[in-house]
Amino acid sequence: GAGVSQTPSNKVTEKGKYVELRCDPISGHTALYWYRQSLGQGPEFLIYFQGTGAADDSGLPNDRFFAVRPEGSVSTLKIQRTERGDSAVYLCASSPQAGANYEQYFGPGTRLTVT
Amino acid sequence: GNSVTQMEGPVTLSEEAFLTINCTYTATGYPSLFWYVQYPGEGLQLLLKATKADDKGSNKGFEATYRKETTSFHLEKGSVQVSDSAVYFCALSGDFGNEKLTFGTGTRLTIIP
Numbered sequence: 001g002a003g004v005s006q007t008p009s010n011k012v013t014e015k016g017k018y019v020e021l022r023c024d025p026i027s028g029h030t031a032l033y034w035y036r037q038s039l040g041q042g043p044e045f046l047i048y049f050q051g052t053g054a055a056d057d058s059g060l061p062n063d064r065f066f067a068v069r070p071e072g073s074v075s076t077l078k079i080q081r082t083e084r085g086d087s088a089v090y091l092c093a094s095s096p097q098a099g100a101n102y103e104q105y106f107g108p109g110t111r112l113t114v115t
Numbered sequence: 116g117n118s119v120t121q122m123e124g125p126v127t128l129s130e131e132a133f134l135t136i137n138c139t140y141t142a143t144g145y146p147s148l149f150w151y152v153q154y155p156g157e158g159l160q161l162l163l164k165a166t167k168a169d170d171k172g173s174n175k176g177f178e179a180t181y182r183k184e185t186t187s188f189h190l191e192k193g194s195v196q197v198s199d200s201a202v203y204f205c206a207l208s209g210d211f212g213n214e215k216l217t218f219g220t221g222t223r224l225t226i227i228p
Contacts, residue, residue, distance in 0.1 A: 040220070042206070048215055093159075
């Protein structure tokens with residue numbers, strides 16, 4: 001079946017602009033996670049959803065970052081007033097439910113470049 | 116908070132060599148431990164996991180044992196192949212209510228024929 005998909009695969013934007021990154025999880029997966037991976041680093045947690053609600057948003061770096069999952073499926077990560085330091089690969093993962101017994105399946109990521 | 120310290124890379128080995136990639140962690144409670152792998156041009160995928168102390172995770176000839184006394188989860192393989200060339204990430208997730216993954220910095224492994 002289809003895996004996790006993310007669009008766009010690449011996004012180049014100018015400093016100060018607004019961007020939206022989309023994640024389509026595996027059908028039926030109730031948990032959805034966003035991570036950010038900077039060059040040469042491991043992924044860092046941003047936020048995760050159980051259903052429609054954000055269960056843990058402790059990783060969002062500041063109030064420029066916001067994510068939604070209004071119908072419990074597709075999620076959008078929104079970044080306002082982008083800065084060069086936001087440049088990274090943004091990864092989305094989904095799992096059947098939250099918890100260590102459930103594998104997180106990762107998408108290919110969106111590479112964001114802020115010029 | 117939780118953290119993962121992973122062996123610095125890159126690591127270059129000859130085919131059929133023995134592989135160890137060290138991983139130690141700091142966590143409260145009873146975390147679950149994972150190794151993820153990222154092959155060139157592909158997304159992150161789970162390689163193996165262990166959810167409690169003394170468990171051994173294994174897959175594709177790779178093994179790692181959850182050692183609570185040394186807070187370690189070292190990855191090993193007895194005979195590596197060129198196709199094992201990838202970046203390997205050690206990770207942990209916390210107890211219920213703390214399911215996010217905390218990753219190490221990754222170790223790039225290159226196997227030469």
